[in-house]
Amino acid sequence: xxxxxxxxxxGKSIGTVACxxxxxxxxxFADAVxxxxxxxxxxxxxxKSSHGSIIAPPGFFGWPIKLPRGMTLxxxxxxxxxxxVAENLRAALAKAGFWRVVDGGxxxxxxxxxxAGDVLTAKSFIKDIREREGKTxxxxxxxxxxxxxxxxxxxxxxxxATAIYR
Amino acid sequence: MVKQKFWEDVNVNDEVTPLPKxxxxxxxxxxxxxxxxxxxxxxxxxxxxxxxxGSPIVHGALKRQWLVQLMTDWMGEQGMxxxxxxxxxxxxxxxxxxxxxxxxxxxxxxxxxxxxxxxxEGGQHYVDCDIWIENGKGEVTTPGTATVVLPSRS
Numbered sequence: 001x002x003x004x005x006x007x008x009x010x011g012k013s014i015g016t017v018a019c020x021x022x023x024x025x026x027x028x029f030a031d032a033v034x035x036x037x038x039x040x041x042x043x044x045x046x047x048k049s050s051h052g053s054i055i056a057p058p059g060f061f062g063w064p065i066k067l068p069r070g071m072t073l074x075x076x077x078x079x080x081x082x083x084x085v086a087e088n089l090r091a092a093l094a095k096a097g098f099w100r101v102v103d104g105g106x107x108x109x110x111x112x113x114x115x116a117g118d119v120l121t122a123k124s125f126i127k128d129i130r131e132r133e134g135k136t137x138x139x140x141x142x143x144x145x146x147x148x149x150x151x152x153x154x155x156x157x158x159x160x161a162t163a164i165y166r
Numbered sequence: 167m168v169k170q171k172f173w174e175d176v177n178v179n180d181e182v183t184p185l186p187k188x189x190x191x192x193x194x195x196x197x198x199x200x201x202x203x204x205x206x207x208x209x210x211x212x213x214x215x216x217x218x219x220g221s222p223i224v225h226g227a228l229k230r231q232w233l234v235q236l237m238t239d240w241m242g243e244q245g246m247x248x249x250x251x252x253x254x255x256x257x258x259x260x261x262x263x264x265x266x267x268x269x270x271x272x273x274x275x276x277x278x279x280x281x282x283x284x285x286x287e288g289g290q291h292y293v294d295c296d297i298w299i300e301n302g303k304g305e306v307t308t309p310g311t312a313t314v315v316l317p318s319r320s
Contacts, residue, residue: 025200032196033231034187037238049243058247059227059234065202072204100217103226105253105310110246162253 002131002140005092009126014086014144016123018078019062023116029060056114061122061148061157077119089126093165098140104162112156119151127160140165170242173284173291173316182279182295185236189224189260190269197228219257226254229275229308233297236277237312244317248292252310258301273302279312291318 030040038045039055046054056062064074093099114120127145131138142163148156194208203225206213214222230252237247261272276299283294292313299308 028196029200032193032200033228033235034193035231035235035238037235039243057231057234058238058250059231060201063200063202067202067204072202103254105226105251106230107249107251109249113246 002129003092003096006089006096006140007129009085009089009092010129011126012085012089013082013123013125014089015066015079015081016121017066017076017080018119018121019065019076021056021060021062021114021116021118021120023054025063026054026056026060026116029063030057033057051113051115054116056116056118058110058114058157059108061114061120062118065122078121093140096140097138098165101163101165104141104164106162107160109158110156111158112150112154114148114150114156118156120148120156121150123147123149134166136166138166170244171240171316173293173318174320176281176284176293176316178281178284180281182236182240182281182297185232185239185277187232187275187277187299188269188273189228189258189275191222191260191262192269194222194224194228194260197225201225201227203227221259224258224260226308229254229258229299230310232275232277232299233308233310233312236279236297237295237314240279241314241316246315247312248315249313250310251312252297252308254308256301256305256307258307275302275307276300282311290315292316 026040043054064076066076066079124144124146127143129140129142132141144161146159150156198204207217208222208225211221233252261269264270279295279297281293282296285292293316295312297310297312298306301307
């Protein structure tokens with residue numbers, strides 16, 4: 001059973017971050033995947049298509065996403081954070097014996113294409129944290145739900161990310 | 167890009183056009199910069215060893231993005247990816263670089279998929295797929311699902 005110190009974070013917001021989706025960062029992202037899709041690279045092609053402009057690969061929501069302090073000097077357009085929620089949660093998990101975290105997987109729903117020039121606001125909260133038994137011992141599975149809205153306040157996508165703590 | 171696929175042309179059990187990928191240490195560095203995932207687990211040999219994974223491993227999200235490409239390539243210009251999910255069940259290690267431009271000989275990963283369902287909903291035409299990545303040994307490391315909307319001839 002996970003202690004209350006950890007489970008009290010269920011339902012809590014872990015922050016709102018606004019990031020601009022730049023054409024250059026779309027290309028860098030597509031290059032890292034080795035994806036030559038002309039929607040990401042060819043402006044003439046993209047403008048003639050039904051999208052009307054360069055779009056981001058599904059799963060790219062702008063850069064920089066919020067990074068932990070000390071990892072980068074670059075900051076997103078705007079960060080609105082409840083004070084240190086994510087850090088307090090990590091500390092509570094560490095105290096309960098869960099030191100390491102790995103990315104477990106992700107679920108997406110895509111509602112609208114993301115265009116170069118969009119500014120996406122990503123609002124995240126802790127949907128669930130639960131204990132599971134694994135081959136190497138107890139693990140804590142955390143689900144973080146994020147809603148991405150564009151500058152016209154239209155919902156572009158929803159994500160549910162699983163973080164596995166052990 | 168390939169000829170546009172229409173909903174009428176797709177059948178349950180159809181194979182999604184396989185997509186081969188090679189993960190290299192160069193690709194992992196590009197991904198770290200492009201995605202903002204700077205976890206040293208993916209680029210620092212000593213750190214990766216201290217975390218018990220041997221040597222730097224492929225970012226889960228990079229594998230996710232390969233699977234996204236599997237579907238965006240298959241659905242064509244007029245298709246739309248509506249839902250996507252995947253789990254990072256097993257670790258993958260990148261090929262090292264032999265020259266600044268070419269990787270050493272080694273594993274190739276294969277992204278694959280299979281149509282499981284096709285249906286109409288709210289005036290749009292959907293296709294559900296099971297998707298997965300097979301590593302160099304043919305083991306499934308990243309299973310998932312995807313739903314696309316395809317154009318219809320009707």
